[in-house]
Amino acid sequence: MHDQEPSAPLRTVATSHTLPKSREARKKLIVALDFPTAPAALALLDRLEGSCEWFKVGLELYLNAGNGIVETILSRGHSVFLDLKLHDIPNTVGGAIRSVAPLGITMLTVHAFGGPAMLTAASDAAASSPNPLTLLAVTVLTSMDNFQLESIGITETPANQVLRLATVAQACGIPGFVCSPQEAAQLRARFPQNTIVSPGIRPSGAAKGDQARIATPANALAAGADYLVVGRPITQAADPAAAARAILDEMSVGLAEAD
């Protein structure tokens, strides 16, 4: 389905075994900046300066603060995952990717549910990016359980649906997937070279909130996730830097045990 080089996979960077575990953990933690305004997001960024390297800008922040907030985060030397979850006709999605690619973002999401034509257009657009850009196909949202899926006519289990969507995305040249940590092991076994990004991360005892398919940081890494996306357990903590450090410590232990 795809005759160009897929956009750059990040897996080799994320799985380097030459780094100390604490350093490796920092390269795998993405903090979701789900805030309504740039000042609110930057206040959190200030508190995490020195402990976190990756930040995710999603729809809430991007629709308010636009490219400016992305450029500010990049100018501070961080990597940005722009989570726009694009889902539209192929021409529109391709155009949207060409619009944001020059920003210098490292990851960008599209919905795998858009189907092969949309995914191929997305992959082609990313391949023409002036900067290395890894597209991630969002499979089944981590907030969805069997009931949510059945309600929209999908009778597959979340795990089967994730595998189906990832298979289509991979065939269209999309190098990475977003899935819950509960499906990471099956995708890792099936797609050893692809990048797996898992939200739905909850340290033991943390509030689940609207997430349905969750796991702890250590279990998500053990399942094969390359990157963990963490929002509220850090951003809503009384001391976000301490919460990030605790998660990084747990990730370091998980990485050491996996060796």
Ligand SMILES: O=C(O)c1cc(=O)[nH]c(=O)n1[C@@H]1O[C@H](COP(=O)(O)O)[C@@H](O)[C@H]1O
């Ligand atoms: O694409 C995503 O990042 C994403 C996909 C998914 O299936 N589930 C999911 O929670 N996310 C994002 O990951 C973050 C999770 O935030 P917390 O639940 O607060 O940790 C949010 O920014 C979501 O938009």
